[in-house]
Amino acid sequence: AQSVTQLGSHVSVSEGALVLLRCNYSSSVPPYLFWYVQYPNQGLQLLLKYTSAATLVKGINGFEAEFKKSETSFHLTKPSAHMSDAAEYFCAVYGANSKLTFGKGITLSVRP
Amino acid sequence: DGGITQSPKYLFRKEGQNVTLSCEQNLNHDAMYWYRQDPGQGLRLIYYSQIVNDFQKGDIAEGYSVSREKKESFPLTVTSAQKNPTAFYLCASSIGERETQYFGPGTRLLVL
Numbered sequence: 001a002q003s004v005t006q007l008g009s010h011v012s013v014s015e016g017a018l019v020l021l022r023c024n025y026s027s028s029v030p031p032y033l034f035w036y037v038q039y040p041n042q043g044l045q046l047l048l049k050y051t052s053a054a055t056l057v058k059g060i061n062g063f064e065a066e067f068k069k070s071e072t073s074f075h076l077t078k079p080s081a082h083m084s085d086a087a088e089y090f091c092a093v094y095g096a097n098s099k100l101t102f103g104k105g106i107t108l109s110v111r112p
Numbered sequence: 113d114g115g116i117t118q119s120p121k122y123l124f125r126k127e128g129q130n131v132t133l134s135c136e137q138n139l140n141h142d143a144m145y146w147y148r149q150d151p152g153q154g155l156r157l158i159y160y161s162q163i164v165n166d167f168q169k170g171d172i173a174e175g176y177s178v179s180r181e182k183k184e185s186f187p188l189t190v191t192s193a194q195k196n197p198t199a200f201y202l203c204a205s206s207i208g209e210r211e212t213q214y215f216g217p218g219t220r221l222l223v224l
Contacts, residue, residue, distance in 0.1 A: 009152060032210060034212070036215075041200075041218070041220070042217055042218065043116075043118075043202055043215035043216050043217045043218050044155075044202065044204075044215040045215070046212060046214070049212060090154060090155070094210045098209050098210050099157060099160075099170070100145075100157075100213055102154040102155040102156075103154055104152060104153060104154040105152075105154055
């Protein structure tokens with residue numbers, strides 16, 4: 001079965017600093033990978049997705065992620081953090097059983 | 113506007129009571145899903161349905177039941193057999209299998 005690992009539960013950055021949220025996956029078939037964002041007491045919003053086209057994927061709000069098969073990674077980055085980026089971020093993968101498996105999520109805090 | 117609606121936003125359950133959470137979508141999606149979210153545990157799949165009048169158990173189906181009589185509706189019943197129902201419940205839909213899932217705003221279930 002597929003799995004997703006998001007190391008750590010909390011990341012804190014200063015406003016204007018680089019955001020890097022890590023995601024590693026395992027899958028026995030070529031994966032489809034997703035990043036979602038969740039604001040408090042709301043549903044999940046799609047940030048970006050990888051479905052075997054370009055390995056560098058651009059999403060909404062200035063976020064992007066790079067698929068690296070050799071490292072089984074799909075890390076999320078943003079060059080300059082904004083206060084409005086404070087939220088919880090989830091990485092997810094479709095693997096062989098066609099169920100979407102989520103990581104445990106990472107809470108991003110942005111310091112003024 | 114197309115989207116997914118969930119109601120109510122907050123729901124209170126008494127001991128031994130069954131409660132039903134509503135999920136409606138007007139996206140014309142074939143597939144619908146129910147997830148449970150607990151702090152620090154990511155999202156776990158309860159039930160999913162790929163087509164009307166058919167549904168499958170997810171990873172944590174015990175104590176829950178669903179129906180899919182209409183394409184646009186996928187209600188979830190939390191039965192008295194679910195001993196720890198306090199959680200945030202999220203409904204999602206997708207065009208089909210292994211497609212992007214879009215989420216509703218969620219229902220928070222609390223036990224009195």
